[in-house]
Amino acid sequence: MKILTITSSYPKYARDTTAPFIASITKALASRGHEVTVVLPAHRDLDLEPVPGVRFRPYRYAPTEGLSVFGYAESLRADIALRGATYLAAPLALVSGTRKLLSESYRERYDVVHAHWVVPNGTMAWPVSKARGLPLVVSLHGSDVFMSEKKSAFRSAAKLAFSQARAATACSDDLAERSLALGATEKPRVVPYGVDVGPFGGEPTELRQSLGIEKNAVVILAVGRLVHKKGFEYLVDAAAALEQEPIHLVIAGKGDLRPALEERARQAGIYERAHFVGNVERDALQGYFAMADIVAVPSVRDGAGNVDGLPNVLLEAMASGTAIVASDVAGIPQAIRVGEDGLLVPEKDPGSLAEALRKLASSRSLRKTLGASARKRAEEDFSWDLVGERFESVLRSVSEAR
Template sequence: MNVLMVSSSYPKFPGDVTAPFIESIARAVAARGHEVEVLVPHHPDLRRPPGEPVRVVSYEYAPREGWSLWGYAQSLHADVRLRPAVYLLAPLVALSLRRALGALVSERRYDVVHAHWVVPNAALVVDIVRAHRVPFVVSVHGSDVFLAERSRAAGALAAAALEAAGRVTACSEDLRRRAVALGAPEARTRTVPYGVDTAAAPARPCAAMRERLGAPPGARLVLALGRLVEKKGLGPLVQAAAGLRGVHVAIAGAGDLREPLRRQVEELGAPVSLVGPIEHTEVPAALAASDVVAVPSVVDHAGNVDGLPNVLLEAMAAGRAVVASRVAGIPDVVHDGANGVLVPPGDVAALRAALQRLADDEALRSRLGAAARATVVARHGWDAVAARFEECYAEASALDAR
């Protein structure tokens, strides 16, 4: 099949941590023998090397390089509200994206157009795709559904795109239900969790990486990876860390809450290092250096929440013991006491107790880590995920052929 994906985020260069799961989906579909192109907005740092299995096509929309603020995790402030520049750029993006997509589908025969994020991408291209009678698949990822639930205008745009799609995929059952509430026909929806590379053996622990993550000699290392935004639950994690014994917490990532988190660490005297972002290629080494991985997601004050944090699957594939919140799509994958530990979102005492218990019990960490890896190897390899998308493409095509 010839597959055209439309996305507003994509790794700008090898190792970039911007939406690596989109690249992984595209590569996994391509690895099953399909031709895959991805249409993305221009960014001055977009540098994809030649010869890649996925062809990345960018469209220009900003009259000046400094105005390239659309997508690539730049559009939302703290993952809660749209930045003012987004409203100014929206007409330019809409015009440029629609022009670029129209040219592509006119020049080449695509078997399916797969839009990531119902707003803005699916909403902006749905009429062009349907006018060219190309099967249409939409994937919702979380922040798009959140925006559509909060805004009447975004909700109307999302509903039109979801209703027109041959298939709608969501990374968790919770997110699928929310997409149905927005207007997706339930019979056309599918839950397709993200995948993870299960082929490679977990990396070996590295003393240099532990040092980089700030772990003192002899301390158990708890690692949290992700953007520094409220829904990641890093504030409660810092609070929990303040009462831990013999444990150091490393938070790796960048975002709008870095300074508030730094102040919180300082005020509490918590054993926490804010180590900044690490490249995606370094994630396996960081996971291997840790003893426990924390994924303390919460519903933020505006109602936004992760669908299924990809770092959770990466940690499980690495054989790490995980402590995660019982929220959104996380309980779809983590079963309390079997392959990880679940705690109520935002419950500092429960989070602290779970982290301390795992830090103190090496046998428990080992058992949960082995079970976690077995879970993702059995169900979440990228080839299995790509096969699910392949099924969705075929089902959307069959629907159009009626």
Template sequence: MLASMKARRIAIVVKGYPRLSETFIAQEILALEQRGLDLEIWSLRHPTERAVHPMHKAIKAPVTYLPEYLYEEPLRVLRGGVWSLRQKGFGRAMRAFWGDLKRDFTANRVRRLGQAFVMAREMPEDVGHLHVHYLHTPASVVRYAALLTGRTWTFSAHAKDIWTTPDWEKREKIAEALWGVTCTAQGAGNLQSLSRPERVSLVYHGLDLSRFPSPPEGRPARNGVNPRDPVRIVSVGRAVAKKGYGDLIKALAALPQDLHWRFAHVGGGELLASLKKQAQEAGIADRVAFLGAKAQPDIISLLREADLFVLPSKEARSGDRDGLPNVIMEAASQGLAIVATDFAGIPEFIRDDLEGRLVPPGDWEALSNAVNLLARDPERRKSLGDAAFSRLRREFSMEGGIDVLEARLRAVTQSPTREPERV
């Protein structure tokens, strides 16, 4: 056990690395590393995308991949299990595991225990603290590994992990972690209601504006009148239910015939084929381009060339929802007018008719109307885009959040292990 170990190094644990859709995690790791924290990365999955962001290439922390499926590396899992069996924390880890398994009897629980065995055995001795992104499955691995080894752990919760994880599980994990942060007021309120409020803090990701060019000067004043120079509408996000792209296809199809426009979507996702079919059936496939996943430089170029950014987030049937999507702040970094939904963490940054236009989630008719009005009004687009950029620079830069995380993580590198709370 490492009960008295001081965390000279910190392990950052993620579900997958690198991932194009998680620029906020890469941004945070790089910033903490540049401030002198000694980090290493542990990932539950291997990457599934070929492209990477420049941030990923700049990160120097070594990466260790756990077996995504236990049967793929049986000897590694067996060694981890045998090693764990001899540890003083084995009983505590197994009690936590059995408590979880009784309430959620799934193969996923067994997989997380096996990954924790491997992590606990292979973690270098000079790593004394674990910080995990996402409070659902990655935090289960970290929780079991921490119990096995006596290490401390903390968490960053985001969106899906908050809204789809049972309250009992969140409550127990929050009690065992030293502290946690999350990136929206809604999410913070949910987690604080399950613990002492001071255990979970609101820390916005913000945006590292040093990685982005200044907004372009003199965007063309397109108004949809010229068919040879249509209004350019863009969105960036995974093609999944919570992004609301089905509503956007309906909204685009309902735009008046005299408005000339083109739409480009960037992102992968399970619903991509369905959205392409929907666009075809709606008769707008010739004006819609699905570009797939792109690295950040390509996304920035697209944002600079666009006139309007749209993201119609809503709650999925599974309960999954967005936090404050980084892509909205990225659009604001380029002074781009934004149409989004009054949902999740979005209105914490975009206020209706001040920094953008917000419509009710799931209301494709209101979405279509907002897009139509802004597409025809380049002066209003410029006013909203300027206001969004100003608020981003003033209140949502990365530095404030990184200051908090740096201070807290430096504090745990100087603190011995704390006993978890009882729940």
């Protein structure tokens, strides 16, 4: 198939951590012999890694650097509200992106249009699909459903896109169910993200020493953007309750909430044992997983209603064979079988989170058992080859039905 893809986020360079799942989906489809063209916003840092079988078509939309805020996880403030500049940039990007997609549809004979995020990209794909007679598939990733639930304009745009889509996918059952209230004509097919197990599961590195962590300490790792839906404030509170344990908390990621989280750790009396290491590039993350004894994924449905679909860090933790404690929310229970692959706790409950962390911190054998089971599950059920096959099935079904 020739697949015309439109997305608003993608790793901007080889080691970037922005929307790695979009790159992985694209690579998985290309590796199966399909030709993929990706239309995406231009960005000052864009230096896209070449991928065999994939062509990139960036579109320019921002007349000034201050308006270059569309996509690449830069449109939302702490993932709960649009940044002011986004209101000015969005109309420009919508027009430019639609024009680029339309012009590209005339350059080649495509079999299907694949839009990641029903808004804004499904909305841009809608007129192109309609005008060119190309079947449209929409993939839901989380923030699109959240914004459509919160804003009537987004909800109308999502309904328009769904009306044209021949099929839709979602990375979790939660998103699939919620999309029905936004105009999805039938429940989207659930296609969880995947993970490349190969790079993970290596030997511990010298990171402990560089961070000043003693050898006998238990390291709890959390990875993600510092935004409300990641639930890191509850993790800080839970870690503070483990003051009798030799634990260190390492949080890798950047975001608007870093000052507040650092102050929370300071007030809780664990600042000396809490390490905020900032953004970690993808190839360096493997060392952090190898260093960790426990990975915490304390995702929550934040005050605005936003929640992760299926956190990539969860799958990466599984691939690394590290013991996991995660929230029982959104797509997480689809990946983690309680007591087999990890421990699940209620969201926003630092007491239960602390209890689960204490249970793992005190038992090396339990950590080893859960980690081994999680890695096996990642290998068997969440390989990118398997995910690529699932996306291929959806795309081919609508292409052949033309």
